Amino acid sequence: MRLSRYYAPTLKEDPADAEVVSHKLMLRAGMIRKLTSGIYTFLPLGLRSLNKAARIVREEMDRAGALEILMPGVQPADLWQETGRWEVYGKELLRFKDRHDRDYCLGPTHEEVVTDLIRHEVRSYRQLPLNLYQVQFKFRDEIRPRFGLMRGREFLMKDAYSFDRDEEGANASYKAMYEAYCRIFTRLGLQFRAVEADTGSIGGNYSHEFMVLADTGEDTIAACMACEYGANLEKAEAVSPECAKPAVCAAYEQVPTPGAHTVEEVAKFLGVEPSQVVKTLLFDVDGEPVAALVRGDRELNDVKLKNALNATNVALATSEQVQAWTKAPVGFAGPVGLGVKTVLADRELAWGTDWVVGANAADAHLKHVDLDRDATLTRYADLRSVTEGDPCPKCGKPLSLTKGIEVGHVFKLGYKYSEAMKATFLDEQGKDRIIFMGCYGIGVSRVVAACIEQNHDGGGIAFPPALAPFEAAVLCLDTKGEPLAKAEELYAWLNAQGIEAVLDDRDERPGVKFKDADLIGYPMQIVIGGKGLGRGVVEVKDRRTGEKAELPVEGFQEAFTTWRGKVAEGWAGR
C-alpha cells in the first residue's frame, strides 16, 4: 500500500475526550473515529488490525473443531422471554419495536438465538457434539461506555456455543476451547492469564476469564505467585486461617460513639483496631433486607454476597431503608437485635470474638460482642474480597493482586438455556435428554485495544507483528531519483515475499514519516534515503526496541530476512 494514496489520518495532539492510552493512540494513529459515545468507525488501519485479530481467532476456532455461522444482530423478544432474560437483563439490552409493535432487541449475546436454532435442528445424539461460533458486532447499552474500544457499546465479538450430550462431553468441549484460547492469545502476542471467574448474567456454574495484564484494566485479579491459581477478585476465595476462637468474652455493653459513623472513626474513638470492629452492611437483595457482616478492615464483595444468596439483584440499601430496618441513622447498624431475617457473616468472623458492632441506635456501638452468643446469624459465608498477601486457596502461598483486561471468557453453561428452551435430543435408548451447553466469548475489538495498552511507548504504538495493520513500512525519504527507485524495488520485493508493507511515498519531510511510522507502530521500519544509499546501506529499525541496524544494499534480501527473524524472536521472547 502506498501511503500517498492511503487514508491514515494521524493526529499530532491528544484528542480531548480520550483518557486511556489505547484510546488516544488509536485515535491519533488514524485507526478509529468516534461516531457517538461508545460507538466507533474503524478506519483502514484499524480495520486491518481488527481483521487480523479476527483471522487468528477464526483459524484457532476452526482448528478446535468449531464451525462458523452468522446469526442476526436483531433478535425477537419472545426468545428472551422464554429464558426469562427479557426481564433480568436490564437496561443493557437495547429494546425497540418494529412497525407491528412487536418487541425486539439488539443482540448483546446470542445464547437464545443459537439455542433456538439447535432445538429445531438437533434430534439425535449422533449430531452431537457440536460447536458453532460467529464473529459479529454486539450491542450492549453500557451504563457508562468508556476508554474507547475497551468498553464500547458496539463491539466485535467472537462467540462460540458448544452442545454436548452430557457434562462429560461438555468438559471436553470446554477444555478444547480453553486450549484454543490459550493458543489464540499467545499468537496475538498478548501477555495474559486465565483465571477462575464469576459467571455474571450469562449464567452457568463454571468459568474462566482470560485477562490481559495491564494497569488500566477494569478488573482486579488475584494470582498466586507460587502456583497456577488465578481468579477474578469476584471469585477469588478468601481463606481464613483456622485458629482457635478465644473462649472468653465479657458480656456486651453499649457505649456512646457520638458522630462516629465509619469504621475508622469508631475504631479511633474507642481506641481499638479497625480489625476488631465488625462492619454491618445492609442490602436490598431481590427486594428483601439482608445484612452482611465483614471485619472492619475488609472489603465486602457484593458478587460473593449475591452468589451466597443465589440472588439476582443486590443493591446497597438506601439510607431510608437502613433507617427503617435498624431504627437508627446510617452508620450504627449492628447484628445484635437486628430485625433483619437474613444475616450473613464473613467466614473470617467465626474465628474471633470480642467485637465492636453498631448498636442500632444513634451515636452508639456495642463492645464485647460475641457473634455466636449475642447475634442471630443465618450462616457464615465467603463474603470478603481477598487482599494482597492473603493465602492462596490452592497452595497457601501469598496472593498478589493485579489489574487485567478481560478479553475472553469461557463458560460451562449446563442446562440453563437448553432446558428453558427445550433443546433436547434422543439418546441411544430413544430417551429424550437435554443438551448440555457451553459458551465462549472473545472481545475481538477489545483485544486490539488491550494489545495497545500492553505495547506502546512515548512515540506511539508498538504493534506485535500478529496484530500490526502492516508488518513493515518502507520510509522513502526522497521521493525522486535513486531513493524512490530503490524504495519501490524493496517494496515490491516485500510484497512478493508476502510481507504486508506500506510504502511511504508521500511528499512529506522525513521527520513526518518517522513520527507517523512510530505512531502507527509498524513492527519494522525500512528507511531509504540518499545518505544511506550513498554508503551502500539501508537503515532498518525494530519498532519495539527502537534498535536500528544498517543492512547492505547488496545482499539486502538475505540480510533483511535474518533481521526480520530477530525482530520476530524479540517479540516471542518477551
Add this chain to the structure above:
RNA sequence: CGGGAUGUAGCUCAGCAUGGCUAGAGCGCUGCGUUCGGGACGCAGAGGCCGGAGGUUCGAAUCCUCUCAUCCCGACCA
C-alpha cells in the same frame, strides 16, 4: 441514575469573573517561494449561527433559565 467538568475554526485551546467596535492563537488545510535524515520557515489565503432554545440588556461567546452532547468519578464500605 448521583457527583464533577467541558462544549468557541478540521484538531488542541485562549477569550467569559468585570457584557461593548471586525472573535483570536498554534497545529492542520489551499497557493507561492525557500527548505528536505526525527512533526521546517516566510508570505498570502480559506475556514466560526461561540452546542441548541428562550430570556435579561441599547448591546450577549461572555449574565440568567431550560435543553442537548461529550468526558471523568461513583453507582458496595453506612
